[in-house]
Amino acid sequence: MKGIIVKELFIARKRFCITAATYFTLMLMWILVKMSCLYGNIGKYAGKGADEAAKTTYYFAVFGMLVVLIGFVINNTGSDIVSRWNIYQKTLPMTSKQLVGAVYLANAVTISAAVLTHLLMTFILCAIFGIGFKAFYLEVFAAFAVIVFFFNAMSLYPFYRFRSVKKGKLAASVLLGGIYVGLYIALYFFTNSSAQKAHEEISRLAQEMNVKISKLPVTEDKLAEEYLLRDLGKLTDTLLDFRWLFLIGAALLTAGVFFMSAKALDRPMDDTKPAENGEKGAVS
Amino acid sequence: METYSNAIEIKGITKRYDGFTLDGLSFNVPKGSIMGFVGQNGAGKSTTINTILNIIRPDEGSVSVFGLDNIRDEVEIKKNIAAVFDELPFHETLNAKNLNSILKRIFDEWSSETFFNYLDRFSLPSKKKFGQFSKGMKMKLQIAAALSHNARLLIMDEATTGLDPVVRNEILDIFLEYLQNEEHSILMSSHITSDLEKIADSVTFIDKGKLLITGYKDDVLDSHGILKCSRSDYESIDKNDIISARITEFGVEALVSDKSECLRKYSGAVIDAASLDDIMVYYVNRNKKEWS
Numbered sequence: 313m314k315g316i317i318v319k320e321l322f323i324a325r326k327r328f329c330i331t332a333a334t335y336f337t338l339m340l341m342w343i344l345v346k347m348s349c350l351y352g353n354i355g356k357y358a359g360k361g362a363d364e365a366a367k368t369t370y371y372f373a374v375f376g377m378l379v380v381l382i383g384f385v386i387n388n389t390g391s392d393i394v395s396r397w398n399i400y401q402k403t404l405p406m407t408s409k410q411l412v413g414a415v416y417l418a419n420a421v422t423i424s425a426a427v428l429t430h431l432l433m434t435f436i437l438c439a440i441f442g443i444g445f446k447a448f449y450l451e452v453f454a455a456f457a458v459i460v461f462f463f464n465a466m467s468l469y470p471f472y473r474f475r476s477v478k479k480g481k482l483a484a485s486v487l488l489g490g491i492y493v494g495l496y497i498a499l500y501f502f503t504n505s506s507a508q509k510a511h512e513e514i515s516r517l518a519q520e521m522n523v524k525i526s527k528l529p530v531t532e533d534k535l536a537e538e539y540l541l542r543d544l545g546k547l548t549d550t551l552l553d554f555r556w557l558f559l560i561g562a563a564l565l566t567a568g569v570f571f572m573s574a575k576a577l578d579r580p581m582d583d584t585k586p587a588e589n590g591e592k593g594a595v596s
Numbered sequence: 597m598e599t600y601s602n603a604i605e606i607k608g609i610t611k612r613y614d615g616f617t618l619d620g621l622s623f624n625v626p627k628g629s630i631m632g633f634v635g636q637n638g639a640g641k642s643t644t645i646n647t648i649l650n651i652i653r654p655d656e657g658s659v660s661v662f663g664l665d666n667i668r669d670e671v672e673i674k675k676n677i678a679a680v681f682d683e684l685p686f687h688e689t690l691n692a693k694n695l696n697s698i699l700k701r702i703f704d705e706w707s708s709e710t711f712f713n714y715l716d717r718f719s720l721p722s723k724k725k726f727g728q729f730s731k732g733m734k735m736k737l738q739i740a741a742a743l744s745h746n747a748r749l750l751i752m753d754e755a756t757t758g759l760d761p762v763v764r765n766e767i768l769d770i771f772l773e774y775l776q777n778e779e780h781s782i783l784m785s786s787h788i789t790s791d792l793e794k795i796a797d798s799v800t801f802i803d804k805g806k807l808l809i810t811g812y813k814d815d816v817l818d819s820h821g822i823l824k825c826s827r828s829d830y831e832s833i834d835k836n837d838i839i840s841a842r843i844t845e846f847g848v849e850a851l852v853s854d855k856s857e858c859l860r861k862y863s864g865a866v867i868d869a870a871s872l873d874d875i876m877v878y879y880v881n882r883n884k885k886e887w888s
Contacts, residue, residue, distance in 0.1 A: 315702035322694045323687050391687055400685035402651045404702055405674040580652040582613075 313406070316414030317421070319397075320388055324422070327387060331380040331426065339433060346441055378453075378460045384422055385415065385464040386484050389471040398475070399581060408577040412468065412570055419464045427457050455555075458562065463487065465566050472576035502543055503536075510536035600663035603627045603749050603781035609647055609657035616805060618643050620657070623800045623810040628778040630771065632792030632799040632813065633785035634876055640805040641785040645753045648783070649679055661749065675704065678742035682754040684734035688727030692720060695741065703745035714740035718766075732763040739767060743774060750774065752784040756791055764788070768795050789872035793817075799872060801879060808879045813872075820875050821855035821867035824848070833862065840881040843888045851878035 321328075392398045401411060430453060438445045470483030514532045518525045525532070551558065604625040611618040618640045625631040635641050646652045648659050650666050659666040661673045686695060692715055700706040715722055718736040720729075729737065735755060742750055750771070756764045772795055774780050786792055792799060792813070799816055801808040809816055823838070830841065830848040837858055841850035851874065852858045855867055870878075881887045 315698045315700070318701055319687075319698045322698065323689055326689075391689075395687045396681070396683060396685040397687060399651060399681070400679070403649050403674060403677065403679040405671050406702070407671060581646070582652045 313410050313414040313417070316401075316406070316411060317418045320415060320418035321421070323388055323391055324384055324418075327380065327384060328422075334380050335426075335429070339437075343437070350441070378423070378426060378456055381422060381426060382460055382463060382488070385419055385467050386471075386481060388418075389415070389468060390477040390480060393471065393475065393477050393480075402581065408574040409570075411577060412472075412574045415468060416465060416566075416570065419461055423457050423461050423464075427454060451552075458559070462562055462566055463491070466569055469569050469573045469576060472573050475581070502547075503540060506539035506543060507532075507536045509539050601627060603629075603662060604631075604648060604783060605660045605663075606644070606648070607658050607660075609644065609654045609659065611643055611647060611652065611654050616640070616643075618647075618654075618805040621802065621805075621807050622657075623807065625781055625783050626798065627781055628775065629797035630775060630782040630784060630795055632789075632796030632872070633783060633802070634787065634789060634792060634799055634872060635785075635802040636787060636876070636880055638804075639802045641802065642753055643805075644802070645679075645751055645783070645785055648751060649677075676746075676748040678745065678747035678750050680735075680738045680742050680750065680752040680755040682757055684726060684729070684738060686726055686737075689725055691725050692722040692737065695737075699741060699745070705746040707744055707746070711740055711744035714743060732759050735759060736763070736767070739770065743770070748779050748781065750780070750782045750784075752782065752786075754785055754787075756786060756788055764791060771795060787876075789876060793872050801876060803880050809875070816875065817870065817872070819853060819855055820870040821852050821858070822870050822874060822878075823850045823852050823858060823862070824866045824868065825850075835885065837861070838885075840878045840884060841886050842878075842881075843886055851875065 392401075406414075431450065434445070434450065437443065466487055467480070467484040471477075471480035474480060474483070510532050513535055514525055514528065514530075517528055517530075521528070602624040606624070607622050609618060609621040616638070621640070621644060623631075633641055633644070643652070647654050648661065648666060650659075650670050653667070662676065664673055666673060690698075692711075696708050696711055699711075700708055712722065714720075715737075718733075718740060720733055720737055720740065726734065726737070739755070756767060759767070768791060771782055771784075775782065784792065784796070796813050798811060799813045800810040823833070824847060825833070826847050827843070830850070833850070837854070838850040838852055841848050851870060852867065858865065859867055
């Protein structure tokens with residue numbers, strides 16, 4: 313297994329460079345914004361609010377690092393098919409479970425390294441800028457890292473199932489697109505719901521106080537924002553309360569995908585149709 | 597590993613595809629020998645090799661390697677075999693140093709010293725990416741990797757195709773060195789019969805998925821011959837004695853499978869030695885019987 317882990321890390325070198333460049337660019341941008349909040353024009357004109365906003369966005373800006381790592385498995389496994397390594401590895405003294413396990417471990421090692429790097433940077437920057445360290449933000453970051461690991465693990469299966477770079481990437485895109493659409497629909501539901509509640513509350517207040525809506529001390533938009541933040545806060549609390557359940561569910565699903573991927577890898581190479589357009593990696 | 601006399605035993609392998617069937621193939625690769633596996637393009641050589649390596653599964657039949665079942669004992673077998681394919685199966689962004697780091701952690705008996713010695717011998721750079729290698733360099737790299745973990749069996753699928761004669765000669769010499777160890781065996785598929793004539797101990801011919809001949813190379817060459825005669829003399833020859841005949845404006849050249857018997861039967865006949873190439877060409881045309 314160690315050999316395959318080393319192989320995965322070797323062929324992902326370019327991706328690691330892009331990840332590191334993305335991360336440190338975002339870090340540098342944040343440091344410059346923070347310094348401007350403290351000593352420069354942003355602080356002079358926008359005041360304390362801007363500094364608070366900069367503090368919060370720090371934790372989310374570095375998600376760029378993890379976003380780049382989303383393609384880790386897709387690119388590596390696609391590269392295996394194009395180079396015909398997927399056929400060569402069938403001649404190696406390893407079982408399919410060992411091969412898939414090695415890819416999972418390489419994925420985990422990469423994402424863990426990203427989380428640890430960010431943890432270290434966080435400690436350093438908190439010390440430099442006197443920011444209060446909030447464990448909550450790192451929990452969110454770690455949760456996102458788990459999602460990236462899970463997405464990468466799920467992406468592996470279609471490559472082994474179809475033995476085609478095109479179909480594997482299409483399946484991964486559908487999965488990512490599905491997650492994006494799901495999040496969009498959820499956010500749309502929340503904002504719509506908050507707007508609806510704000511509208512009803514504003515109308516009720518106007519009626520009770522017997523004044524025009526424009527004369528009320530609070531605006532509909534402000535109310536909608538408060539309702540949204542409250543609902544998101546409730547959702548976050550629920551997720552945190554049941555985080556172990558979600559983690560166990562994700563672990564079980566990952567294990568299921570692991571065994572499906574191992575089974576797909578174990579199939580004879582001629583079990584899938586020869587790839588279209590002479591795509592390499594198939595056995596005709 | 598138990599003692600065994602054949603490195604590979606193939607029994608009744610059948611594999612069906614649309615438009616092609618590998619039909620009941622059986623042959624053995626004796627331990628300590630090189631088997632030349634000969635056939636036209638599309639004859640079924642790669643299919644057979646993929647079956648041995650368990651890359652594909654046969655519909656019928658069995659394969660044993662080192663006396664072990666190639667499916668049940670797959671991992672154990674693969675510790676001791678090395679495969680060389682016609683195309684380099686390594687990522688183009690890797691270099692030889694990276695490959696050494698990978699393979700030494702996969703094979704228990706990997707020797708980095710042996711690997712780098714072969715690289716020096718083949719004049720292969722250790723830090724150049726494989727994407728920048730020529731075809732000859734890629735083949736030598738595969739062979740260096742194959743010979744660096746003390747494999748008992750080398751399986752080569754068209755490994756010398758597309759290489760120039762100098763490189764092919766170099767590689768053939770390496771194989772002869774490899775076989776100094778009596779525990780080592782090679783199965784080498786090729787349609788370049790001149791290479792096999794140089795180094796093979798035994799040969800197996802297949803055509804359109806069917807076994808034509810299998811046996812020791814010298815026996816095959818000694819038993820076959822090209823009978824040359826005029827067209828009128830050809831009419832008096834028993835057609836059961838010939839595999840196929842090439843009709844030219846100068847006469848007839850027919851392959852016979854029992855040279856000594858034909859010399860006895862057709863006294864005065866001219867029967868020249870047949871090369872493996874001749875044998876392959878005439879057998880491929882056996883259904884036509886007469887061709888030009």
